[in-house]
Amino acid sequence: MAHPAPPSQRQTESAGLRDLLHVIIDGTDTPAGRLFDMVLLLFIFASVVVVMLDSVAFFHRQYPQLLLALEWFFTLVFTLEYALRVYSAPRRRGYTLSFFGVVDLLAILPSYLSLIVPGAQYLMVVRVIRLLRIFRIFKLVAYLQQAGFLLEALYASRGKIIVFFTTILTLVTVCGSLMYVIEGPEHGFSNIPVSIYWAVVTLTTVGYGDISPKTPLGQGFATFVMIMGYAIIAVPTGIFTAELARSMKKQEQAIVCPVCSKFGHEVNAKFCDRCGTELHV
Amino acid sequence: MAHPAPPSQRQTESAGLRDLLHVIIDGTDTPAGRLFDMVLLLFIFASVVVVMLDSVAFFHRQYPQLLLALEWFFTLVFTLEYALRVYSAPRRRGYTLSFFGVVDLLAILPSYLSLIVPGAQYLMVVRVIRLLRIFRIFKLVAYLQQAGFLLEALYASRGKIIVFFTTILTLVTVCGSLMYVIEGPEHGFSNIPVSIYWAVVTLTTVGYGDISPKTPLGQGFATFVMIMGYAIIAVPTGIFTAELARSMKKQEQAIVCPVCSKFGHEVNAKFCDRCGTELHV
Amino acid sequence: MAHPAPPSQRQTESAGLRDLLHVIIDGTDTPAGRLFDMVLLLFIFASVVVVMLDSVAFFHRQYPQLLLALEWFFTLVFTLEYALRVYSAPRRRGYTLSFFGVVDLLAILPSYLSLIVPGAQYLMVVRVIRLLRIFRIFKLVAYLQQAGFLLEALYASRGKIIVFFTTILTLVTVCGSLMYVIEGPEHGFSNIPVSIYWAVVTLTTVGYGDISPKTPLGQGFATFVMIMGYAIIAVPTGIFTAELARSMKKQEQAIVCPVCSKFGHEVNAKFCDRCGTELHV
């Protein structure tokens, strides 16, 4: 019988395992880490496809056993993954309460709940939020910077966006109410909320056609709402484009040569174009 | 019995009350002013929700008493607010005739009118314009500057916008008339106004589908109108984006350091990036 | 009996009348010229409204006499205007064959033709092109410059626009054909041209819904076409915005101070911002 390892060493071993798991699960620098991400991505997509197929009457009737088996297979895999993530997290509490920690839990909870609570099939749809987990993998790779640009532009224009949305909401409420008076319940505009729904359908140029004006006055007013919606779309686009152009320009100017201090290099520049020094972005 | 205050003092007291009310009602610098705005915002939303629910047959039948009571509660609150606003306004005439003064009056008038004029229920919808009053609260806060950018960009491009809308209106009239000849009344294109309505529905990419071409020639022409509409949307967007980018750039350049006169600071810059002086925007 | 004026003087008088008419009809600098434009604009709109109302069964049945009388009134007014334009044009041949010369003629021709050719009511719709004549009045005023910007941006990007449209047309043809195979005639995709029409309706995000995919594979493919159309719209917008921004910037830089040669003034600048000299744009 071997000597049990002294406590300190055991702790080190355990810490070594935790570190290794952490590198594999959260890192992308090692081949094992990249393989883990690829397999996880595949499992996420496959499990969402299973949820989808299960909702189709044909597959649900034809292959009930297979779908159930697959579902439990993915649930067990994701449960194991969740356990490993909690175990290897540098700060466990931090992970458990983080956005992705909650998403990871919600990805497995509905399956277990369906065992206890009868008739929880509507809950099963929650499993689709597994898809949100692909953003975790995204988080680790080069796309982060690109998403950063988009988010920065969105954040910088939040003031304008709030003004824009308030205007839109006021507009559809007023236009919907007017249309309710013009067309009335006999042409499908049953009440103000439904008329506001119509106004949104029209202003956003979606145009289902489930409710559409029948009277000449109503069609005239609809014409006005449509042209307004057609033109207003320029506003969010303009806001976002102007902010994105600015945030991209700012980033370009932020690349400064460490030798000659020249700034304003291109985003992907590798060398300073004045003195030739290599740039480390 | 106390001595009545001398006229001048009474005037001062009254002026003091008026000033206090003015600060609370129109200002946002004091806690009372901010609380007033928050409560008002809540009341506006609640009253609009009541108007909406009242239009839904189910609620109108189920809770007629409650809805009526709530409606009169909000009307009385808004009447009191209107009275206080008129009383505390530095220039009463100016307020009464201002845009928001008229909106404030229109927000309470329909309820009183419904007492006198029988069958004025359609008038009740006017109460929805209460929603416009939220922009008054907007006016007072930080979003003003953001709205200012949007309005400046819209104003600067008014010439181009007029040219754009005239072209659009001519286009839909000509396209609608042509479609009236191509498809004719037997396929739903009953007359030229209806055909113009179709042209607007199509060009703005709304596409209800209540009227759609049936003949090959009509579908071919519709294809042309759709692709045109798809491409033309670039015009208002381009106009607005270019103007917004310019107005944002101009504002950036307008931030001048009071010490070293450097201009072109970022919009949210707090210090001059050349000499470190604090900037007061 | 008065002496007839000597030929040279008569020619001068006639030339004087022609010049006067030219100034009134084509100019905008005199009050008479501006009045003429306003009245003409009004007549154009009124005559187009008459054409529209005439197409509505109700008005056509109720007021046949009135509509006919108004139509002939406008036709005679426009005929007189046409005659005066030909008479006062500095180069008559040039005017008659110009774009607006042809439009002016087409605006009156259908009414006369309807006297000779029986059953020419479809021809009557041609009268709607009278609306194009409002651009003539536009041509003379300040909007010209704004339209100039838009046209310059469109012209500068013509190469990109041709590439874009060729790609779009190829795309809808290939997508439409594929959908014809996927869904087939039994789901409304009767033949390739109709399927291409569907592809255009979908790609441009119009979405009538008169033809829509029924099979899972068809809906999957439609999903792909829709997302493509949603993203592709960025292309014309991007092209136009980038060109417009450039053409606006170029024009700004083209305003050069005649005294200190500083360039890059704002479009509406009245004084050089370096030396204060008045700028004559």
Added chain:
Amino acid sequence: MAHPAPPSQRQTESAGLRDLLHVIIDGTDTPAGRLFDMVLLLFIFASVVVVMLDSVAFFHRQYPQLLLALEWFFTLVFTLEYALRVYSAPRRRGYTLSFFGVVDLLAILPSYLSLIVPGAQYLMVVRVIRLLRIFRIFKLVAYLQQAGFLLEALYASRGKIIVFFTTILTLVTVCGSLMYVIEGPEHGFSNIPVSIYWAVVTLTTVGYGDISPKTPLGQGFATFVMIMGYAIIAVPTGIFTAELARSMKKQEQAIVCPVCSKFGHEVNAKFCDRCGTELHV
């Protein structure tokens, strides 16, 4: 009987013929090369029109012989062209396996296959990809540069585009699944894939109306999805516009005068605006 040419000369002759064919088929500098391109363009369009007409029941029934004859005529012409291309290609293997080599083969293969395989009429649609061949002619002319700009802008923003599409796909999956729970199979949302199809139809503002929400909660959620789709469209547009503007600016700065080294000329500049030297772009 003439002496047969010595091998080396024969090789040269053959090489001369190959070179000549190569210049005519792939070049645009000679009149013969341009004529070849024009005729080929015409044949491609005509053959696609024949494929389309053949799918229309009326023409298929009326002119079966004519359509078949035309089809075989075009097939033989394109077969000859393919043979000549293979023969004249500097590197035959390279051409055969290139994108356009495969397209050229696919353009003729279906007709021959229809002789062997019975009931291969669905395969006939593959002939529509002949249309892709017009891009080959595009490749050779001045539009190349313009397409280059667009492709460069698309390529530069590929990171952002991938982030955008992943977000869109996640969004429609989550929204579609939620709607499946809200509305359920009884209102047309039969299963999750169909609900995702609805989410795409709504988010992209296509709005067929074949499936539309019926319950108040569903309409409320649809309102949210529509406004989101209306605003999100700003993202691809903003990305593409900002990149295109940058790529156009970069190209402008890349035009350097060979004499005075001034850079930053306009794209179509013919002379350096500082020293007047002619620029060869």
